[in-house]
Each structure stands twice: as structure tokens, then as C-alpha cells.
Amino acid sequence: MRYPLRGGTLLIGGWAWVLITGVLLQWWVIPATPWHAGYGLLAGGDWVMFHEQALQLAESIEREGWSAWVLRYEGQAPASLAAAFYVLSGIKEPWVLLPISGMLYAVALVAAVSIGQTLGVKDNMTWLIIVPFIFPSSLLSRP
Numbered sequence: 001m002r003y004p005l006r007g008g009t010l011l012i013g014g015w016a017w018v019l020i021t022g023v024l025l026q027w028w029v030i031p032a033t034p035w036h037a038g039y040g041l042l043a044g045g046d047w048v049m050f051h052e053q054a055l056q057l058a059e060s061i062e063r064e065g066w067s068a069w070v071l072r073y074e075g076q077a078p079a080s081l082a083a084a085f086y087v088l089s090g091i092k093e094p095w096v097l098l099p100i101s102g103m104l105y106a107v108a109l110v111a112a113v114s115i116g117q118t119l120g121v122k123d124n125m126t127w128l129i130i131v132p133f134i135f136p137s138s139l140l141s142r143p
Contacts, residue, residue, distance in 0.1 A: 027095070051079075054080075061087045069084060
């Protein structure tokens, strides 16, 4: 491969970035703010609802068995997947999902760099593709 940023480096680096920043944010930074909704989550987002639904479904699974699990609990697949991870890990905290989130994030990073390089982005300009992944909030549109 002729590119300085190889897929394996980006994959491991992206995964580690999510794990490290996720733990720092959920365990120390967010709980120290007035916007803390509990469990290391920021108030005001749909993730709080997903977590509450996941806790309900996880309790049902533990009480009734895996037959209680549904793919779209109350119409929300994220809550169902979180509940499955909560039950499998025995930990009912959102940070247990960080390794999965990190892998998805890392694969997206590798794909974005690969697409950019295929389209002809010069090696020394690849960092422009990576910047939004370092600061994902830069991709959000603002009213």
C-alpha cells in the first residue's frame, strides 16, 4: 500500500480514540457539568430515552428470559441492542457500548480515508478527511 495511513493504523487508532474519549467524557467530564442526566449521559438527547428503554428491556430479559427480547423495543432498535449488551455483559451502563461504537467509528474512518484516497486526495492532505472524526461535532449542522 502506498498510503502513509494504513487501514490497520486507522482502525486501531479510531477505536482507541473512541474508548479513551468516551470513558473520559462519561466518567469525569459530563458528570461534572450541570447538564448531566445520569449514567454519564448529557441531558436533552434521545440517548437518555434509549438508555431508559434498554434498562426496562434488560429487566424483562432477566426476569422472563431471552424470549422477551425484541429487535425494536418500543420501536427503537438502539434500545434493544443496548439491552442485549447490558444483559450479556452484566453491566447496565452506557459505557459498556463503547467498544462497539468505537469499532463502527473506526470502520467509518477507514472508509472515509479510503474513499478520499481513491478519489485522488494527496497523501499530505489526508488529515482533512480525518479532522471531522477527531471533532465529530464539526459535522453537525447548526440552525
